[in-house]
Amino acid sequence: MKVSIIPEKCIACGLCQTYSNQFDYYDNGIVKFSNSDKLEQNLSDNQANLLAVKSCPTKALRIDS
Numbered sequence: 001m002k003v004s005i006i007p008e009k010c011i012a013c014g015l016c017q018t019y020s021n022q023f024d025y026y027d028n029g030i031v032k033f034s035n036s037d038k039l040e041q042n043l044s045d046n047q048a049n050l051l052a053v054k055s056c057p058t059k060a061l062r063i064d065s
């Protein structure tokens with residue numbers, strides 16, 4: 001599945017990484033992908049990634065396809 005990050009919506013709560021290590025944070029706490037600074041990435045649609053995306057309180061993570 002294609003996942004997008006919308007950094008301006010991220011409130012640096014730290015929740016997504018507790019579900020999936022595909023997510024990491026910049027020094028200011030704003031979310032990024034662990035292995036890339038891009039805003040869009042293909043991730044496997046496993047439960048951890050789905051939970052991470054769906055649990056984001058501000059919808060800063062989005063499944064595009």
Ligand code: SF4
Binds near residue numbers: 016061
């Ligand atoms: S769960 Fe959402 S708001 Fe919280 S750090 Fe992750 S992307 Fe940002």
